[in-house]
Amino acid sequence: MDIGIIGAGASGIFTAINAKDEKNKIILIEKNEKIGKKLFITGKGRCNITNAKFFDEFLDNIIVNKKFMYSSFTNFDNYALMDFFENQGLKLTVQRGDRVFPKSEKSSDVIKLFEKLLVDKKIDLKLNENVQKVKKESNKFIVKTNKNVYEFDKVVIATGGLSYPLTGSNGDGYKFAKDLSHNIISQKPGLCPIKISGNDLDSLNGISLKNVSLNVECEKKNYREFGEMLIGKKFITGPIVLTMSSLINREKVKNIYIDLKAGLDFEKLDNRLIRDFENNSNKDIGNILKKLLLNAFVDVVLKRAEIDYHTKANQITKEERYRLIDEIKHFNLNFAGLSPIKNAVITSGGVDCKELNPKSMESKKVSGLYFVGEVTDVDCLTGGYNLQIAFSQAFACAKDLRRVYE
Ligand SMILES: Cc1cc2nc3c(=O)[nH]c(=O)nc-3n(C[C@H](O)[C@H](O)[C@H](O)COP(=O)(O)OP(=O)(O)OC[C@H]3O[C@@H](n4cnc5c(N)ncnc54)[C@H](O)[C@@H]3O)c2cc1C
Incomplete structure (x- = not known):
């Protein structure tokens, strides 16, 4: 099974490292020269990974499509994420407002861990490759970049939103989704x-x-x-x-x-x-x-x-x-x-959640196509919630990618 993941931000990386096993081949395509450019600036460089609030209170901080998030969050919640990081040797600290950070308070430590996991899991990371087009022909996805044309069985779009475009997230994912006949909820600035x-x-x-x-x-x-x-x-x-x-x-x-x-x-x-x-x-x-x-x-x-x-x-x-x-x-x-979206912490709007399966993040319109992270129409308040939804959705998607050929 050949899987293509577009975008090496929080959601794309987490999908890749959780979906990889000996039976599949994953190519993670990132347009930047390195992974996690936005992750690097999160929490003012300290990376507020998640929030330690309990279930109901956590969900109260999801303000758009909270119900949609029930299933992926229940399957992989904030405590599961904290366990994941601690088990991988990244010590965490809980601060004011139950915000969870790496103990070092360095987002670079999260990125270093992800880089190591991508290597350990033998994920084929393609940097400096800008995806220009995604289409489906019979049962295969054709993904065209500035350097190559790939053929995949499954594709995950993890391209982020429109905020802070210098980090690489400039809205390409909406274009791909639209080309593949998905409805896009209009984008607005959030947390700005x-x-x-x-x-x-x-x-x-x-x-x-x-x-x-x-x-x-x-x-x-x-x-x-x-x-x-x-x-x-x-x-x-x-x-x-x-x-x-x-x-x-x-x-x-x-x-x-x-x-x-x-x-x-x-x-x-x-x-x-x-x-x-x-x-x-x-x-x-x-x-x-x-x-x-x-x-x-x-x-x-x-x-x-x-x-x-x-x-x-x-x-x-x-x-x-x-x-x-x-x-x-x-x-x-x-x-x-x-303020304009480019200065907003998150982009509100995105791929219509009605067209996605909340358990797997797979499109209901195009089988084998998945959307995870900020490209979807889910918004949260500040406090680590936005990264958690990216990680929870990524985990749901990864689980489905492993299931489909088991
Ligand atoms: C200043 C700032 C601080 C923040 N702080 C926090 C925080 O502390 N806690 C929190 O929970 N949330 C925070 N957020 C929000 C959080 O960073 C995002 O919600 C999260 O990064 C979304 O992850 P993502 O993987 O969906 O998208 P992104 O992290 O944006 O990753 C998308 C990736 O896709 C790549 N890409 C896009 N198009 C293409 C293409 N055509 N071809 C190849 N690659 C492509 C991009 O280069 C990028 O690397 C912050 C946001 C900002 C702007």
Whole structure:
């Protein structure tokens, strides 16, 4: 049995090393000069391999096609993946948020292990070979690269998405899938910064916020994420923003705002202001607010509430106080779209999961053709979930590839 795997990223490599046995011949084709270019930059070079959360909580972090992932994840879950790495001698560490990294915190150690396994398993790795066309003629797949034409019994497309195209993932897999008559769910950026506009935001550039909530009102649904974020020039980013981008990337956004005091409801915040104003009745409101808000926000919030910085606390009317609370709890940002896919951590969308068998990742339309990893329409949040789905899908595919000739 001749198997061709296109793409030596996380999913392609893992498929190859798990599918290989003495009965098959596997050619792994990669357009780059080395394997795992994207893997190398994951987790800021530390490679957040997976997440140690238990089943239900883990699955909650799969936000598109969670049900589709049940079967491959159940067959090869995060604990099976951790066992795999530890058994291969790669020590792991579990950090904040149950994120799992190599103990060395070096993605290069994961890649080194994969390189060794590819050699040990005698997988024929073709580097610097760019697959240009995949077609099926009678029972064989013809795969044309810039250097060769191959004939395979089975083909696995593991070409990744469209994000960070310099790593090699530039969307070729969607083209191959389309040519082989598959439906592609349109691609959107996932886990990316959100662009904002506004004349009064310049002074907030570089500010990082904790314990705030980011709220997005969309046509059909409203979203709220609580935690940490960062304000940049014309964009926001950070953990809650990345999550939010994936939740809203197919929504029509109407309004986006930060609740700067998410821990206090309207009444509690009002009581706090009344108390602060009474205790500092002759002081400028601007100075009083510095105890409540980050300095950079005081000016902006006061201007938006149309209150002069130097107004004495005892002169603030109830209406002004309410306006102030409104600005603090609904600090509006003008939504200007999501960052382009090339800057997004993942590509949302891809090969329609309805056309794939969730147990094997084989196409329901073209037998012997498989899709694994980011090329499929499965998205997860940050925390190691995206690599886990790539590994779980790869394992399912590999198991099927071994089964078909057993
Ligand atoms: C900056 C960044 C950090 C990330 N950090 C994490 C993290 O810490 N944890 C996590 O879970 N996820 C992380 N992700 C997401 C994760 O990296 C991807 O989801 C995962 O790598 C997808 O694996 P893949 O094998 O499907 O695709 P890829 O890793 O993109 O691999 C696809 C491979 O196919 C090759 N290829 C494409 N077209 C062709 C062709 N025509 N011919 C030959 N070869 C081809 C490419 O060169 C590439 O090597 C991160 C992503 C980014 C961008």
